[in-house]
Amino acid sequence: MLVPQLINGLTQGSLYALIAIGFVIIFGTMNLVTFAHGEVYMAGAFVGAFAMSLWHLPWFVALVMGMAAAWVLGFLIEKVAFRPLRTAGHMPPLLITIGLSIILKDLAVVLFGAENRPVPSIYEQTVRLAGVQVSVLQLVILGLAGTLFLVLRLVIQGTKIGRAMRATAQDHEAASAMGVNVNRVFSIAFALASCLGGAAGVMIGIYYNAVYPTMGGTAGLKGFAACIFGGLTSIPGAILGGIIIGVVENLTVQFLASGYRDVVAFLVMVIVLVLRPQGLLGRKLKTV
Amino acid sequence: MPLYDFVPRRDNWYVWLPVLAALLLFPLLVRSEYILSIAVYAGIYIILTSSLNITNGYTGLFSFGHAAFYGIGAYTAAILATRLGLSFWLTLPLAGVVAGIFGAAIALPTLRLTGIFLALVTIGFQEITFLVTLNWIGLTRGPMGIPAIPPPAIGGVALSGNLGYYYLILALDVIVLGLLSRIVTSRVGRAFVAIREDELAAQSAGIPTFRMKILSFVIATFFAGIAGAFFAHHARFVSADSFRLDETFAILTMLIVGGMGSLVGPVLGAVLLVVLPEASRFLAEYRGVVYGLILIGVILFRPEGLAGVPGIIQARGALSRVDKPSGAGEPVG
Numbered sequence: 001m002l003v004p005q006l007i008n009g010l011t012q013g014s015l016y017a018l019i020a021i022g023f024v025i026i027f028g029t030m031n032l033v034t035f036a037h038g039e040v041y042m043a044g045a046f047v048g049a050f051a052m053s054l055w056h057l058p059w060f061v062a063l064v065m066g067m068a069a070a071w072v073l074g075f076l077i078e079k080v081a082f083r084p085l086r087t088a089g090h091m092p093p094l095l096i097t098i099g100l101s102i103i104l105k106d107l108a109v110v111l112f113g114a115e116n117r118p119v120p121s122i123y124e125q126t127v128r129l130a131g132v133q134v135s136v137l138q139l140v141i142l143g144l145a146g147t148l149f150l151v152l153r154l155v156i157q158g159t160k161i162g163r164a165m166r167a168t169a170q171d172h173e174a175a176s177a178m179g180v181n182v183n184r185v186f187s188i189a190f191a192l193a194s195c196l197g198g199a200a201g202v203m204i205g206i207y208y209n210a211v212y213p214t215m216g217g218t219a220g221l222k223g224f225a226a227c228i229f230g231g232l233t234s235i236p237g238a239i240l241g242g243i244i245i246g247v248v249e250n251l252t253v254q255f256l257a258s259g260y261r262d263v264v265a266f267l268v269m270v271i272v273l274v275l276r277p278q279g280l281l282g283r284k285l286k287t288v
Numbered sequence: 289m290p291l292y293d294f295v296p297r298r299d300n301w302y303v304w305l306p307v308l309a310a311l312l313l314f315p316l317l318v319r320s321e322y323i324l325s326i327a328v329y330a331g332i333y334i335i336l337t338s339s340l341n342i343t344n345g346y347t348g349l350f351s352f353g354h355a356a357f358y359g360i361g362a363y364t365a366a367i368l369a370t371r372l373g374l375s376f377w378l379t380l381p382l383a384g385v386v387a388g389i390f391g392a393a394i395a396l397p398t399l400r401l402t403g404i405f406l407a408l409v410t411i412g413f414q415e416i417t418f419l420v421t422l423n424w425i426g427l428t429r430g431p432m433g434i435p436a437i438p439p440p441a442i443g444g445v446a447l448s449g450n451l452g453y454y455y456l457i458l459a460l461d462v463i464v465l466g467l468l469s470r471i472v473t474s475r476v477g478r479a480f481v482a483i484r485e486d487e488l489a490a491q492s493a494g495i496p497t498f499r500m501k502i503l504s505f506v507i508a509t510f511f512a513g514i515a516g517a518f519f520a521h522h523a524r525f526v527s528a529d530s531f532r533l534d535e536t537f538a539i540l541t542m543l544i545v546g547g548m549g550s551l552v553g554p555v556l557g558a559v560l561l562v563v564l565p566e567a568s569r570f571l572a573e574y575r576g577v578v579y580g581l582i583l584i585g586v587i588l589f590r591p592e593g594l595a596g597v598p599g600i601i602q603a604r605g606a607l608s609r610v611d612k613p614s615g616a617g618e619p620v621g
Contacts, residue, residue, distance in 0.1 A: 269412040273409045
């Protein structure tokens with residue numbers, strides 16, 4: 001019983017990690033926290049679900065559509081919530097994203113209804129790997145998450161925009177003085193972060209065969225917990241945080257009670273913030 | 289005198305006395321149970337918003353977990369009233385005390401943190417409280433909620449219509465606002481504001497900042513618990529769903545729209561945002577959208593809200609120091 005739970009945890013954890021990386025990219029480059037990330041994830045999930053159930057498109061097309069929709073939404077959020085308030089400190093953009101998250105959730109309820117929407121299942125067969133039954137879907141999700149982590153690393157380390165992002169993260173004024181278009185970097189970073197959230201949303205929808213308007217709340221907070229665990233500015237830390245939360249959640253279901261599974265992420269969040277605010281792999285933050 | 293400086297005193301009775309008189313006479317003009325029930329809800333939110341204002345507005349500590357303390361107060365009252373048969377007059381203060389104890393317990397380890405980190409810890413606490421309420425079936429009956437909470441009785445007569453609740457919440461609001469106005473104009477209130485403006489300077493001036501921050505948290509959560517007890521005895525049913533993060537955000541929106549750091553602001557914000565969605569079916573259906581748009585509009589165009597002290601959310605201190613030129617972000621990757 002232990003190994004299947006570990007694999008479930010790893011699968012869910014890899015999706016939490018995708019959400020968490022979005023927070024890391026946004027906090028890392030702009031030093032700001034968004035609260036609408038969960039709703040971006042929800043929007044991506046709905047686009048993916050519609051693509052599969054209404055338009056009968058294959059799952060990878062749905063995935064690309066969900067990611068594209070999340071990209072556009074993220075781009076717009078950055079324009080509305082973050083662009084006008086760049087120098088206003090943490091709180092005003094955070095509050096604006098709270099407003100956006102309430103609006104998006106409410107609109108989704110009004111437009112699509114509050115109840116679950118079914119998503120068709122794919123890859124229902126299982127395979128035997130080293131003596132353990134694993135569902136093909138889980139392998140697909142793990143492979144996809146791994147691929148996205150890799151692509152992201154290549155983008156950040158190897159491309160021009162990635163270099164501009166790293167430069168902006170270190171010191172946006174110096175980057176600006178060296179000819180980096182900082183506003184463009186912020187837009188792209190936010191859109192990229194949202195796009196990963198959208199990917200997680202589509203995959204969660206497929207994994208649980210359902211999407212619903214309030215799905216973003218808990219998922220966003222869990223992603224944030226993973227991000228804090230890893231230290232807010234570290235992508236490997238966020239991946240590790242996501243996977244640990246996913247695994248511990250499933251062990252909680254196995255050994256304690258299923259009602260308490262969601263407590264894990266929040267306990268991790270509170271304990272890490274109180275004892276080690278810089279997280280596991282993050283750098284010491286001086287002033288926040 | 290700007291509106292945010294207004295404090296009811298004996299010498300400015302000509303401002304607050306007519307308002308109070310109008311509120312006392314209000315039910316004589318309006319007999320509709322529906323309108324009175326909206327007024328009662330506005331009264332509950334006035335307490336919630338005004339108490340959140342103590343931490344978020346006066347002391348500059350951003351708590352995002354107010355609904356959890358509201359819920360703890362409501363559940364305390366519900367459990368004491370249904371299991372032990374205590375009357376409203378006992379459950380009301382006890383709910384405040386229990387919520388205040390939780391407030392102190394949360395504040396002690398977390399008040400080293402400031403700004404968004406404090407906000408995040410309180411959100412974590414909020415969610416944990418919700419999940420425990422939902423799962424500790426022996427104490428809270430879990431998802432079934434607690435029904436059949438007895439109504440308050442005055443002189444042996446139980447309240448039945450909203451008219452009685454209207455006068456009860458009006459009296460409670462007057463007492464709470466009276467106490468809060470005494471607190472914020474006292475030495476303690478000035479210490480809160482000093483901590484908000486510059487914690488280091490406050491400390492050098494001899495203010496015991498840590499103790500004051502704890503006190504600020506306890507005051508805010510105590511009154512949230514009081515509001516919870518009233519809610520429990522008014523709705524006569526409590527369930528965990530009433531005290532989720534959405535509720536915290538609603539209270540926070542009211543506070544920001546009304547304006548932080550003043551006595552008048554939270555009252556205006558609570559009344560406006562409780563009444564507005566009731567104005568039309570359309571607004572009621574899109575309640576969240578209305579709240580969200582108003583919140584965003586206020587932050588972008590009038591960050592001090594209707595009657596708040598300017599400059600609190602763009603705050604100085606821990607919230608904005610990171611944006612000074614040298615303090616940009618950390619490397620990604």
